[in-house]
Amino acid sequence: MxxxxxxxxxxxxxxxxxxxxxxxxxxxxxxxxxxxxxxxxxxxxxxxxxxxxxxxxxxxxxxxxxxxxxxxxPCFVDMHTHLDKGHFWDRRPNPDGTFDGALMNVREDRIANWSAEDIRVRFEFSLKSAYAHGTKLIRTHLDSIPPQPDISFPLFAELREEWKDRIALQAVALLPLECVPDEAVFNGIVATTKRYGGLLGGATRILPDFEKILDTLFRAASDNGLDIDLHVDETEDKQVLTLEAIADAKLRNRFEGSVTVGHCCSLARQDDDTAKRVIGKVAETGISVVSLPMCNMYLQDRHANRTPRWRGVTLFHELTAAGVRTAVSSDNTRDPFYAYGDMDPVEVFREAVRILHLDHPLDTSARVVTSTPAEILGRPDIxxxxxxxxxxxxxxxxxxxxxxxxxxxxxxxxxxxxxxxxxxxxxxxxxxxxxxx
CATH class of the missing domain: 2.30.40.10 (Urease, subunit C, domain 1)
Structure with a gap:
């Protein structure tokens, strides 16, 4: 020490x-x-x-x-993490550091190794680190490609109980949105999520019948009293802008629950008129946005033998100015999506100040790893x-x-x-x- x-x-x-x-x-x-x-x-x-x-x-x-x-x-809040993924870089690295490479290596490692015993050791390693650094509340996304939910959610419930006096835990089912039209698979994931008090989530991308998929997701959340937390537009491709579709879906379905979106990288690639329109809808619908500055800079605009041209993060200042609740968080830790990290909100805050220019002035910046994410997660007492x-x-x-x-x-x-x-x-x-x- x-x-x-x-x-x-x-x-x-x-x-x-x-x-x-x-x-x-x-x-x-x-x-x-x-x-x-x-x-x-x-x-x-x-x-x-x-x-x-x-x-x-x-x-x-x-x-x-x-x-x-x-x-x-006050103690910290880490509102977007992947505790089921953490700390297996040395077992399954991502040599080129790309997003596609991360997807492939996580998929292969999950199939080969993700038993309850394996996840428990890695999950608890992250919790021990977070606790030592001063964190009190964590939301984690759990990969929910069947049959993984039947392994990860019961384990999460055990750890939530074991750690309740040290760190409050929330879980999001990170499901493939392609499975939503498959009623048997989707309904099974929803039932598991509800049974363990989780949220519905997923990584959005342009799919056939995308609006219909979103409507089904929002209706399932509404019918089961679940909130929503989605990975959104984690890409440099400005043709991908599902954030606006999510805001439209929340309005169209009159969804009254909480909706949180993470990443929103491609928003920063839009022209000013498009960005202003989308940010207006996000503010109107009360959607909250969490930026993951360290992981976004690591993955976005990564091309072999080429220096990155942009920072990879969302329009944080513009969203905040529009009245959107904004926060920052750790995201992945020592896995194929991010080779580094230690579940330390001080590191996240320090890097966010540099990457997102949260300084000059710094008067309210401390909120992004404390009070604002606590409010978004429904724990304003933290x-x-x-x-x-x-x-x-x-x-x-x-x-x-x-x-x-x-x-x-x-x-x-x-x-x-x-x-x-x-x-x-x-x-x-x-x-x-x-x-x-």
Whole structure:
């Protein structure tokens, strides 16, 4: 474990003093802000945030931990991941780094290796990493090509129960939309998804009768009380723009559930009039958008012996300005779709600031890995700092944005219920028995 910058008191009631908080994440307390950062003292009692006070006003008789201006954030939300896919790169790499290569290698590895035992080890490795980094809520997509749902969803339910006091878990059935017209197959996936409290999802692309497929998907979700979370337009091909069709389908079917879309890369390839029209529809329908900046930059515009010409990400600023709820997330981790990553929202945030230009100003940027994804996932109680809420915090030595964004913050302290956790990350050697197949 790296040397930590401070020591928390071993007490039921104490104060974190001289803390710097992202104002956008603080509820019920206001103070003068500089670059969206405010100074405060936090009174922690029996695992909860009892009071948020102006800096240097904590009661004199309380035991104190001096943050010396360091930042305190709420725990993170990673709203688009693939925990069933993670950590098998060494077993089945994607040598050319292309999207088609990723599809092929995942398919072959799934057929050969994805037993409940195999997925459990890799899934838990990701959870251990995420927990050590300070994550409290994760939504994962689960590959749902039959017979995989009957393996992955029961395992997910077991892990959701086992981890419920550490990380809240949600699951999306990532089904091939080609199967929707096959009633037996589609109805089976819907039934499994409903049984385990999941969401319906899939990766959209232009298919014959695409509008009919979307209508069937939306009706199934409505009839079964399910929300929808789709992979959308993960391509540089500007001829592919299914995002508009999804917005139209939500309106046409008067769907009242939540709809989230991820990627939306080809939106950035459109002319201004087309982009404005589509963004307007997304805002009108209340669809939320999550960008996956690290994976999108890795896969998009990748061609052999050629430098990429564009960043691969969606029109994040334009969507946000139109009133669309926007967030960023990890996506894949050490698998054929993305060879790297560690389920660390600080890394995701730092890279998103660079890739998406979420800086200058940075006043509200902290929301993209905390409060906004929590709201999208229906958990507005997570990702904020509020009196009466749990003292689930991530503490940093960094005092200002330049300090925060210039280092990986490896010396952070993660607090759960007012106590520091063991932040040791799992050892990659734990995966060796799986990868030697």
């Amino acid at each position: 790296p040397a930590e910058f401070m020591t928390l008191p071993d007490a039921g009631r104490f104060a974190l003093v001289n803390a710097t908080l992202p104002a956008v994440l603080v509820k019920g307390f206001a103070a003068p802000a500089k670059e969206g950062l405010i100074a405060a003292d936090l009174i922690i009692s029996d695992g909860k945030i009892e009071r948020i006070l102006p800096a240097a006003t904590a009661p004199a008789d309380l035991m104190k931990a001096d943050m010396r201006g360091g930042m305190a954030w 990702g904020v700092i509020a009196e009466g809420g749990p003292a689930d915090l991530v503490l940093f030595s960094a005092r200002r944005w330049s300090e925060f964004l210039s280092r990986p913050q490896a010396d952070r302290i993660v607090m759960r219920n007012g106590m520091g956790i063991d932040r040791r990350l799992p050892d990659y050697r734990d995966l060796d028995p799986l990868l030697e197949k």
